[in-house]
Amino acid sequence: MTDTPVRPTAWTLRETPIGPLLLAATAEGLANVVFHARGRTLDRALARLSARLGAGPLPAAQAPAPAAEHLGATAAALDDYFAGSPAPFTVPLDWSLTEGFPARVLRELATGVPYGTTVGYQDLAVRAGDPGAARAVGAAMGANPLPVVVPCHRVLESSGAIGGFGGGLETKRALLALEGVLPQPLF
Known part of the structure; x- marks a missing residue:
């Protein structure tokens, strides 16, 4: 131990x-x-x-x-x-709560998927160097220790469906609406 x-x-x-x-x-x-x-x-x-x-x-x-x-x-x-600023998060990150493939995926997400854009699980797997690991990307999103700052809400299913989210689907919808990816709720 x-x-x-x-x-x-x-x-x-x-x-x-x-x-x-x-x-x-x-x-x-x-x-x-x-x-x-x-x-x-x-x-x-x-x-x-x-x-x-x-x-x-x-x-x-x-x-x-x-x-x-x-x-x-x-x-x-x-x-x-x-408040709606599209500026990227520039705060220093301590990556000690993640390692291996999930860390590679999350680092790619943090630097390669800007405000107001989305990416699919498969595309993120390719970007992280393992094209056959779309499901592992999903697991990495679920274990993201830095949501919002490392924007796992920007990862969608290949069909365009929003998929799951550790903070709840309403939270994911709200974040995507804030970034202009989805329409703002009517009420």
């Missing part, structure tokens, strides 16, 4: 138009975004972070400066995003 290296983590909750998001960062960058971060969902997410990063996450106000600064930059970038 190997010990988990300790990576001090800061966290904060950010209210957004799609509900509260848990943001967690290390000195390296943003490490985790969790949808619907209330009650048991929040408690479970903080426990998972503690287990995976080797230290209990600290509220941003008590956290070391680099991690807290990454949270502040992420919060500002999210505010801009939800």
